[in-house]
Amino acid sequence: MLNELGHFALVLALAVSIVQSIVPLYGARTDNARLMALAAPCAVVVFALVTLSFIALTVAYVRSDFSVVNVFENSHSLKPMVYKVSGVWGNHEGSMLLWILILALFGMLAAVMGRHMAPSFRASVVTVQGWIASAFLLFVLATSNPFARLFPAPLEGRDLNPLLQDIGLAIHPPLLYVGYVGFSIVFAFAAAALMEGRIDAAWARWVRPWALVSWVFLTLGITMGSYWAYYELGWGGWWFWDPVENASFMPWLAGTALLHSAVVMEKRDALKVWTVLLALITFSLSLLGTFLVRSGVLTSVHAFASDPTRGLFILLILVIFVGGGFALFAARASELKAGGAFAPISREGALVLNNVFLTTACATVLVGTLYPLVLETVTGEKISVGPPYFNLTFIPLMTPLLLAMPFGPLLAWKRGDVYGAAQRLMVAGVVAVFLAGLSAWLAGAETALTAAFGVTLASFLIIGSFAELALRTKSAKGGFSGRMRRLFSLPRSMWGAALGHLGVGLTVLGIVALAAFETEVIVDMAPGDTAEVSGYSVTFIRAESQEGPNYRDAVAILAISKDGEDVTTLTPARRFYPAREMPTTEASIKTFGLSQLYATLGEVNEGKITVRLFYKPLVLLIWLGACVASFGGLLSLADRRLRIGLPAPVAKRRDEPDGVPEGAGV
Amino acid sequence: MTRRKARRLTLISVAGLALALAAGLVLFALSDKITFAPTPTELAEGKHNPGDRIRLGGLVETGSVERGDNGLVSFAVTDTKSRIPVTYVGILPDLFREGQGVVAEGILDVSGTLKADTVLARHDENYMPKEVVDALKAQGHWMDEAVTEGALNAQ
Numbered sequence: 001m002l003n004e005l006g007h008f009a010l011v012l013a014l015a016v017s018i019v020q021s022i023v024p025l026y027g028a029r030t031d032n033a034r035l036m037a038l039a040a041p042c043a044v045v046v047f048a049l050v051t052l053s054f055i056a057l058t059v060a061y062v063r064s065d066f067s068v069v070n071v072f073e074n075s076h077s078l079k080p081m082v083y084k085v086s087g088v089w090g091n092h093e094g095s096m097l098l099w100i101l102i103l104a105l106f107g108m109l110a111a112v113m114g115r116h117m118a119p120s121f122r123a124s125v126v127t128v129q130g131w132i133a134s135a136f137l138l139f140v141l142a143t144s145n146p147f148a149r150l151f152p153a154p155l156e157g158r159d160l161n162p163l164l165q166d167i168g169l170a171i172h173p174p175l176l177y178v179g180y181v182g183f184s185i186v187f188a189f190a191a192a193a194l195m196e197g198r199i200d201a202a203w204a205r206w207v208r209p210w211a212l213v214s215w216v217f218l219t220l221g222i223t224m225g226s227y228w229a230y231y232e233l234g235w236g237g238w239w240f241w242d243p244v245e246n247a248s249f250m251p252w253l254a255g256t257a258l259l260h261s262a263v264v265m266e267k268r269d270a271l272k273v274w275t276v277l278l279a280l281i282t283f284s285l286s287l288l289g290t291f292l293v294r295s296g297v298l299t300s301v302h303a304f305a306s307d308p309t310r311g312l313f314i315l316l317i318l319v320i321f322v323g324g325g326f327a328l329f330a331a332r333a334s335e336l337k338a339g340g341a342f343a344p345i346s347r348e349g350a351l352v353l354n355n356v357f358l359t360t361a362c363a364t365v366l367v368g369t370l371y372p373l374v375l376e377t378v379t380g381e382k383i384s385v386g387p388p389y390f391n392l393t394f395i396p397l398m399t400p401l402l403l404a405m406p407f408g409p410l411l412a413w414k415r416g417d418v419y420g421a422a423q424r425l426m427v428a429g430v431v432a433v434f435l436a437g438l439s440a441w442l443a444g445a446e447t448a449l450t451a452a453f454g455v456t457l458a459s460f461l462i463i464g465s466f467a468e469l470a471l472r473t474k475s476a477k478g479g480f481s482g483r484m485r486r487l488f489s490l491p492r493s494m495w496g497a498a499l500g501h502l503g504v505g506l507t508v509l510g511i512v513a514l515a516a517f518e519t520e521v522i523v524d525m526a527p528g529d530t531a532e533v534s535g536y537s538v539t540f541i542r543a544e545s546q547e548g549p550n551y552r553d554a555v556a557i558l559a560i561s562k563d564g565e566d567v568t569t570l571t572p573a574r575r576f577y578p579a580r581e582m583p584t585t586e587a588s589i590k591t592f593g594l595s596q597l598y599a600t601l602g603e604v605n606e607g608k609i610t611v612r613l614f615y616k617p618l619v620l621l622i623w624l625g626a627c628v629a630s631f632g633g634l635l636s637l638a639d640r641r642l643r644i645g646l647p648a649p650v651a652k653r654r655d656e657p658d659g660v661p662e663g664a665g666v
Numbered sequence: 667m668t669r670r671k672a673r674r675l676t677l678i679s680v681a682g683l684a685l686a687l688a689a690g691l692v693l694f695a696l697s698d699k700i701t702f703a704p705t706p707t708e709l710a711e712g713k714h715n716p717g718d719r720i721r722l723g724g725l726v727e728t729g730s731v732e733r734g735d736n737g738l739v740s741f742a743v744t745d746t747k748s749r750i751p752v753t754y755v756g757i758l759p760d761l762f763r764e765g766q767g768v769v770a771e772g773i774l775d776v777s778g779t780l781k782a783d784t785v786l787a788r789h790d791e792n793y794m795p796k797e798v799v800d801a802l803k804a805q806g807h808w809m810d811e812a813v814t815e816g817a818l819n820a821q
Binding site for chain 2: 234341342343344349352353356357360361363364367368371381382383384385386388389392393396397522523524574582583584585600601602603610612
């Protein structure tokens, strides 16, 4: 009953979305306020209906209602409750429903919160959201109905893929989807601006919070996915340049560029056309990601089992929205007035440099991801493009960007002083070179160059990210406490920028530490044998079997000691899920500060085992850095000027320190 | 040339330089750093040179798996017509089995052995790596072996 209600709610949501796709826009064209006012209630109703539908599916999972095909194929009555709930989006149909739920949520928020926008503009934004929602609702109803029934109902389900029975599934997809889908609002804003043929600095101010929210969630989603793959797959890697990882990374790169160009537009009324184009590109890449993951054109750990109609349908949505967006851009962009000019060496210039490198890097990732598909279609030759390609193209393009990063916030708007900035970064540079020398000496011949190069970059970034904060508190009166007071009264967006850049530095440091100092041993062990990894002694005590709720474990107990003292125990396991007759590897990880010991278990044979042991120095920095950057994004979001949508009050402006212009934030 | 034009020009040249750098890197990387994905028969016919990076899909030949010390393992990948010897040091994936689908990726050495650094097996019971399906299809053996049952669900 509830299942049919859920299905019916989806159909109704489609109907209302179609109304939302037509009526407000017609109102805006004919200047009819009552028709335009229909936008918000429509968006609210769509959200309510999709929520109802999502709840219905969740209830079916919680109750293990195997008369629903989707539940039968992806659940099991013995599965722990948390995986029953997260299992709702552990499959194509359910995850698509979650996608639409988030889309509807964003659509509603944009419709309700956009009070300070011009009514016709707001109506256009909500209309474009309505188009996107209609397209995806139609897709789900036509090809991926999550409520399809099965008769007679089986007694037991097929269980969820064991790799997905993890807390990661509860967190990673929702975060990622908020990121992906959030950029749809940015797309809607861009399309509305093009339709209205009008755009100004206020547009950038409206778009920035949405872009920031999406960026923060996308960052966290990718980070969580990376950590999940790291501990769950048992390969010990944190990034594989897998096509599906790239699919989420491309919108991230474009979105990061968008955040920065929107600042220029907001502060200086420049880069308008480019910012609109970036907004279109970012969401187009989100859609491309959805297509790549769900169409089955790629081999990947993420690939959903899929049929060709779905791929074709999403391709159609992709073509319509991307093609439509760019056609609109081509037709109307010339009507948007170009903004003011600026010297190449200036804050704007630095932000343009950021955009040039981020979008170029994004393009190389796009080429690497799509090239195998294109080549196979055109010539039939089968190749794949992996880490060697991406390391060779991505790293050289990121290096100048990372080196330039600490300079950006130190340059003034309009006309900057690069020598002044260099002087201020002298300390960071000297420390960076010293640390680089030290780490090259520690690393030994093979990885000395990687260590020296990477540590220079990372430490320059980390120290340099504080340069602006330090500079702005320099003139504060009242000694140390005065400086501290000034420090915490600086605009939050400035803190956001500093933390964002700091986070990148920390992540780079983690990556470099791993590349230069990681150790790995693979060893056969009988009970009582000891192996060494980076100063830790690993002793194999015994193998034993353990029972879980819906699996069995073969566990190896490894005692870890350092300098003769027992530190901890590692328990890597081979896990077997009877419902799917599927084994998985359960890595065992212990954290020491920011570093980790990582063990996976291979063959277990007559009490003897093969173990793979890693020592991963500073590895946690990779993900912590991303979290710090996301926190920076949240701080920027809480900035006064975005909350109230007005320029900073005069009293505050008078308080600005000498020489450095106001409003640094990114 | 006005100052405004000069500034535009600087901007465009910077963007052009970055694009040229990127295009150069991409072209070089695509000519040198890609991974070929031949079938075992194509590889056995000598289409690729030692040193090439190969992603090889097929079945693990029954009876070919030999384990050495400390994670060393050797096996052969077959498409039922040709076989390619593979060596690997590491932990094999959970679903690695004789007679089952596998994808091995690594460098081809002079003797025609693939020194794999990555070995992937199917990761659930109704998924078959695309490379394996293609290799078997090319030999006309698709769907006539028990091991491929269920794989169609994924395609």
